[in-house]
Amino acid sequence: ERLRPWWKDAIVYQVYPASFKDSNGDGIGDIPGLISELDYLETLGINTLWLSPMYKSPQVDMGYDISDFEDIHEPFGSLADMEKLIDGLHKRGIRLILDLVINHTSDQHHWFQESRSSKENPKRNWYIWRPPRYDASGQRQPPNNWRAAFGGSVWEWDEKTQEYYLHYFAPEQPDLNWDNEATRKAIYDSAIRFWLDKGVDGFRVDTVNKYSKPKEFIDAEITDPKNPWQYAYPLFCNGPRMHEFLKEMNRDAMAPYGEVMTVGELPCTPDSKEILRYVGAEERELNMVFHFDMIYLGMGTVHKYMPEPFDLRDVKAALGKWQRFIEGQDTWTTVFAENHDSARSVSRFASDAPEHREASSRLLALMLTTLTGTLFIYQGQEIGMANIPRHWPVDEYKDLETQNFWERMRKHTGGDPEGMEAAMDGIRLLARDHARTPLQWDGSKNAGFSAGRPWMRVHDDYPEVNIERQRDRSNSPLAFWTRMLRFRKQFAALFAHGIFREFDHENKAVFTYTKEVQNHSGGVYVHTDDAGGDDESRGEEVKKALVVLNFSAAEQHLVVPRELRDCRVRLVRLSVSTVAEHDGAAAPEVLAPYEGRVYFVL
Ligand code: TEU
Ligand code: CA
Numbered sequence: 001e002r003l004r005p006w007w008k009d010a011i012v013y014q015v016y017p018a019s020f021k022d023s024n025g026d027g028i029g030d031i032p033g034l035i036s037e038l039d040y041l042e043t044l045g046i047n048t049l050w051l052s053p054m055y056k057s058p059q060v061d062m063g064y065d066i067s068d069f070e071d072i073h074e075p076f077g078s079l080a081d082m083e084k085l086i087d088g089l090h091k092r093g094i095r096l097i098l099d100l101v102i103n104h105t106s107d108q109h110h111w112f113q114e115s116r117s118s119k120e121n122p123k124r125n126w127y128i129w130r131p132p133r134y135d136a137s138g139q140r141q142p143p144n145n146w147r148a149a150f151g152g153s154v155w156e157w158d159e160k161t162q163e164y165y166l167h168y169f170a171p172e173q174p175d176l177n178w179d180n181e182a183t184r185k186a187i188y189d190s191a192i193r194f195w196l197d198k199g200v201d202g203f204r205v206d207t208v209n210k211y212s213k214p215k216e217f218i219d220a221e222i223t224d225p226k227n228p229w230q231y232a233y234p235l236f237c238n239g240p241r242m243h244e245f246l247k248e249m250n251r252d253a254m255a256p257y258g259e260v261m262t263v264g265e266l267p268c269t270p271d272s273k274e275i276l277r278y279v280g281a282e283e284r285e286l287n288m289v290f291h292f293d294m295i296y297l298g299m300g301t302v303h304k305y306m307p308e309p310f311d312l313r314d315v316k317a318a319l320g321k322w323q324r325f326i327e328g329q330d331t332w333t334t335v336f337a338e339n340h341d342s343a344r345s346v347s348r349f350a351s352d353a354p355e356h357r358e359a360s361s362r363l364l365a366l367m368l369t370t371l372t373g374t375l376f377i378y379q380g381q382e383i384g385m386a387n388i389p390r391h392w393p394v395d396e397y398k399d400l401e402t403q404n405f406w407e408r409m410r411k412h413t414g415g416d417p418e419g420m421e422a423a424m425d426g427i428r429l430l431a432r433d434h435a436r437t438p439l440q441w442d443g444s445k446n447a448g449f450s451a452g453r454p455w456m457r458v459h460d461d462y463p464e465v466n467i468e469r470q471r472d473r474s475n476s477p478l479a480f481w482t483r484m485l486r487f488r489k490q491f492a493a494l495f496a497h498g499i500f501r502e503f504d505h506e507n508k509a510v511f512t513y514t515k516e517v518q519n520h521s522g523g524v525y526v527h528t529d530d531a532g533g534d535d536e537s538r539g540e541e542v543k544k545a546l547v548v549l550n551f552s553a554a555e556q557h558l559v560v561p562r563e564l565r566d567c568r569v570r571l572v573r574l575s576v577s578t579v580a581e582h583d584g585a586a587a588p589e590v591l592a593p594y595e596g597r598v599y600f601v602l
Pocket of ligand 2: 075
């Protein structure tokens with residue numbers, strides 16, 4: 001069959017540079033620290049690294065505010081360190097994708113400094129400037145009523161040139177004007193080609209559907225005037241020239257370099273047909289996108305941090321939608337449960353209670369490693385790191401999105417204790433900060449992350465939850481993830497590329513699905529001993545597997561789908577190396593709390 005592009009079998013580990021490993025004791029993670037741990041990543045079994053922004057930046061939004069695409073944030077290291085990292089990864093057969101943040105720059109980028117210097121500056125239209133409106137009482141008003149992701153208006157007043165500039169995110173992140181061809185060309189040269197020339201293998205493309213702005217910035221209908229957060233900016237995704245721009249970016253800046261991987265961060269687009277316009281192979285825009293249906297579960301519709309209830313059926317529906325999205329299409333999909341913008345998955349989708357945290361982490365690992373698509377793991381997920389403890393005060397949360405929300409709640413509630421406790425509960429469940437506490441290496445001071453005072457407090461549970469304590473414990477989250485990544489690669493036709501079918505959808509505790517090899521490809525060969533067997537026989541050909549996951553703290557009956565009742569199912573006990581066989585219809589087994597299992601269907 002057609003040679004499969006490498007990125008369909010990528011297992012991507014996301015590193016958040018500030019929190020991965022500090023090599024020089026300044027409390028900030030850095031690239032030399034990352035380089036010192038490449039063996040750890042290789043042993044885990046990942047084959048691609050996604051490095052969150054390490055570029056020169058004032059760090060207003062942790063590096064998603066870039067002031068020089070072609071240089072490195074000094075505390076993270078130097079361009080020479082980056083070249084050492086690229087070389088160190090490639091020597092290990094690991095590819096590198098960088099974060100491509102090109103919807104906006106930092107206000108400290110020299111492009112913006114020039115643009116704001118005068119209305120006549122040649123770079124004036126590299127950003128989006130508009131004159132004020134005036135209301136009936138002659139008061140100056142922003143060009144429209146949209147609100148920014150981190151609060152306030154999307155328009156920031158510039159006294160010097162008496163105009164507003166647009167920023168979908170923080171005022172320190174002015175949006176670039178993609179309608180201007182010279183700007184696009186400069187972006188392609190500086191943010192893309194500069195790094196592809198250094199041997200980088202692809203990009204995670206930040207806010208990939210926001211670059212094309214509307215012709216007119218008309219007011220959005222704010223249906224709930226009392227709601228100071230009713231976002232309007234997210235309404236503006238997928239603008240009129242989006243596909244034109246991405247086709248041009250791919251054709252001019254990436255295609256000349258061969259198989260460059262692109263994964264787009266594509267929020268606010270629930271419609272699969274709209275997504276296909278971005279990732280259909282013949283579109284030549286992006287290889288794949290992150291779908292946020294699962295990550296958005298529990299986030300408020302009023303404000304992201306005002307949590308709303310959901311249950312396992314919502315999780316199953318969200319995952320199932322993007323498993324089946326690729327059927328009959330020449331396209332691809334992604335599998336992930338964590339990133340630097342999301343709270344920890346054991347806390348959000350299973351249980352971080354001490355008695356359940358490790359089982360929950362293994363359960364999520366078994367789910368993610370048996371789903372089809374390119375798999376992404378976020379630093380710390382492999383050891384089951386959990387959300388920040390409830391008792392931490394709000395000032396331990398460093399993210400501007402959290403702090404801005406807290407301040408707006410204080411204004412909105414007048415500081416009312418109940419209102420503020422509700423805000424704190426939302427932050428405790430959903431804040432982006434949960435993903436940003438330092439990675440826990442061992443039980444020594446600061447969890448071995450830094451010899452100095454870490455930029456962000458280390459989670460209190462680091463003496464119990466750390467890489468050192470899990471390396472050699474066969475049933476630890478880390479050992480299980482390592483085994484599951486090997487298992488996924490060994491049986492890729494089933495787990496990384498197979499056809500997904502869900503059963504028993506209404507069950508609020510158990511997630512049951514099968515995976516089947518695509519009809520054009522043969523089955524996988526299974527030895528009686530799932531660990532890959534040592535007998536020289538090819539083993540038995542298997543075309544289908546059954547996965548059952550108990551997402552509850554109670555025992556649940558294992559219900560083998562009727563379709564499989566007359567099959568022989570062979571339980572693959574991934575925690576130990578023996579394999580027990582029994583008839584599918586044999587005595588119903590009981591799944592322990594947060595226990596997951598995978599069966600080969602013979
Ligand atoms: O995220 C954009 C994004 O959709 C989320 O950050 C969301 O908009 C935000 O949390 C408000 O709800 C990307 C990066 O992943 C994020 O870290 C940056 O803060 C953001 O873009 C701006 O670059
Ligand atoms: Ca450092």
